[in-house]
Amino acid sequence: MTVPSAWYLILAAVLFGLGATGLLIRRNVLVMFMCIELMLNAVNLTFVTFARDLNDIGGQVNVFFVLVVAAAEVVVGLAIIVAMFRRRAAATADDIHILKG
């Protein structure tokens, strides 16, 4: 009657993979952040799927928390980015490499 949960899981897995790949490929810090958001969303989808599967509201509660924490994380992360790249607008993640050994 409804879509079997496997499909949602596949979708979430694909989204997660795309997010991970994008995180490793892109150099613009903000786009890297967005890829992290993709991954978080994939996780949310999985949680919701399993909540329905296992008949457990806890899955959705978890999504709630993930959302909140993701929001807080974005705030702090963007503040850091702003602080770091205040002067140079085109700064990329590659420009911070002082810890090169």
Add this chain to the structure above:
Amino acid sequence: MNAAYLIVALPLIGALVLLFAGRRITEPASGWLATVMAAGSFVCTVIVWASLLGRSSNDRAVQKNIFTWIPVGSLHVSAALQLDPLSVLWCLFVTGVGTLITLYSIGYMHGDPSYSRFFFYLNAFIFSMIVLVLANNFLFSFFGWEGVGFCSYGLVGFWFSRESAAVAAKKAFVTNRIGDFGFMIALFLMFQHFGSVNYSVVLHSPLPAAFATGLALMLFLGAVGKSAQIPLYMWLPDAMEGPTPVSALIHAATMVTAGVYLVARSAPIIHFSSSAQWVIAIIGVGTALFAATIACNQNDIKRVLAYSTVSQLGYMFLAEGSGDYDAGIFHTVMHAFFKALLFLSAGAVIHALGDEQDMKRMGNLRRYLRITFPAFMIGWYAIIALPPFDGFWSKDEVLAAAWHKSPALWAVGVVTAFLTAYYMTRQVILVFYGEARWSSHAADHGAAGDLGVGGHGHGSGEPHEAPRTMTVPLLILSVASMVGWLLNAPFGGLDFISKWLAPVFPPSVATPFTVPTGTKWAIGTVAVLCALGGALAAFAAWREAVDRPRLEPAVLAHGWYIDEGVAATVSGPLARTAAAFSFVVELRWVDGLVRATSSAVAASGRQLRRVQTGYLRNYALGFSVGAVAILFYLSLRAGS
């Protein structure tokens, strides 16, 4: 009899005091301290000897235990003394001559900066030698054996800032070591066969001939090293680098006689092996001849005497190998007297001429050295073995024993006697007669010690006689060289030494033999004729000329090139092997291995550094790889 402990203790105390407080004791106090200690030891030896005399002749072996040294399993070694005729006799002349030489050194070493160190070594040496002769087992004796080797090293290399002295000291020690190796093998054999190294056990058991031969030869190897016989004699002439009192004490009277003592002590062992006896006799007489030939062409006053010592030691071994231990020991005692006299006189000459040791630059000293000259002449007369002084009687006994053993040995001994007379006369003429070839400048700077330290010019431009502390021993030794033979004259019941040593050499140990009196007279006459012939030959050759190239071939001057031969075959390759090990194996491989470890660590660190690219994304990649790996593991686990 408890004075026996003092014999050992007094020189030890002197040595220890001088070792720790020597810097603070100034000269000449340290010298007098050492002399008093040595003299005290001599007095105690006399007391012990007297108390032994008081006993009947069968009862003259007393054991005195100091402490138990090695109680390990079946091996029981004590630091203990055995006071019997042989050891006490040796101790008498060791301490006696030692005291005289220590007294002599007070004047000779005057002005040397390391004055106290010298007397420390002298006392330590006397202590070690006493332990060597008084020990009651081979191992404790070996302790003294090594001690005298060490003190000899310290004394020969006393002026170690001089490279030749340091090298000579090393040579003495290393050559001695080879002999010590023999002694050690003997100790091992003893322990293996007897389970003990005590004289009481080893010397009173019958032995199979083969084992006795091996043991005797090993002990003789030790004696060869210490007493400078062939093939381990090379260290003795070089040991003349040490101060003259050292040469007198160690290399004339005491240390080199340790080998003779060892062979005498081991007589019961040697008795069971006739081949060992032949070996000892042949090496003895061969060395005597060999050294005498070299002595004929030495220019250094002390080196002549050094080779002469080697030669005379050969005579002693000849006697012992021929079975006549009394003769050998008699000759040892006589030799101690006149050789010490000769060395000390030579020291006075050197002192007078400001460290000149080359005889070609001496001459006509009899006018100036009124005491030394007669003393030297007495010693000369004794050593060339003309009656009635010491050397004649003892050498006669030796030659008689050699004749009994084999006329061939006797013949070689006689030729050696001829050469002995020749080179000693040559020495006397070059030093005391003829033209004065020394410079007044040298004489003016007569100084104590061969380093020319603290010279005290007298402004007279003439050689001056030695101070009293040096001439008194000369006088005493001169008297001893003249009448010492009365200790064992072969007539009138004056053979004190033979009777004294009889308990130690019973017939079961030294088969007695008699040489017919007529033969003895003949042997004696031949010996005297040879001595006179040698003296006359030298007189004729050296009276006028100072340089006689035909009589001084280079091969003799260089000691038959033995030293060079050894250097080429042994020390050269040894040095090269050592260099190879040091520079190739050690530096490249061993060090290289260590360095390879460190450089491997550094290199791996450098490679690992490349992981730290600094790029955030690379680190994120690392994360992902890790996460993937964990997921992989989980999926494997899940699948199973």
Add this chain to the structure above:
Amino acid sequence: MLATALLADSSGQALAHASAWAVYVVGAAMIITGALGVILLRNPVHCALMLVITLFGIALEFIDQSADFLAAVQIIVYAGAVVILFLFVIMFLGVDRKEAIRSEPTRFQRPLAVVLGVVVLVEILALSRVDHWATGAPSQAGALDGPGQNVQKLGQSLYTGYLLPFEMTAALLVIAVVAAVVLSRRHNQSAGEMREEDQEEVLSGTAASQSDHGESQ
């Protein structure tokens, strides 16, 4: 499900089934498109907009699974606030700079990243096929199905069973705000006083706005 509630008969069931699938497919298409756009487009603003599309797709999937409240919150918070924040910062730091997509300093990065992405995907799928990961313990949080609205059940679980995490996330939010303020503050500056770098720039004749003369970090 909205669709199933409306159509109760079998053809209605088939229709409901089909409509569920249709929603799923549309949502999936949006998600995939948006994700690919995020990781492949050069202009960061375009990436942000594609992210919005993805988030909308996720919301659709939530709805398809009867998580109504979460779908709403997703739209409001994620698409409405987080992405706006992103856009703010993009504007702030200069929007018309394009990332040099072509070049890549570490050459192994890209292929390895793709490989890793694929591997992650495969592994997750492999893991998800396994049945016995669930512990089977009864739910602490409450049942999903049953009487009552989704919001009501969510709220009940949140304020009773998950109260402590709730409070902690509240504190977390406060901390995040404070952190944002602290991090983006300019240092060592009182009112009216210039920073040293600004002083030097003025003195040497260059202005702070010319960011090409930025000093090394």
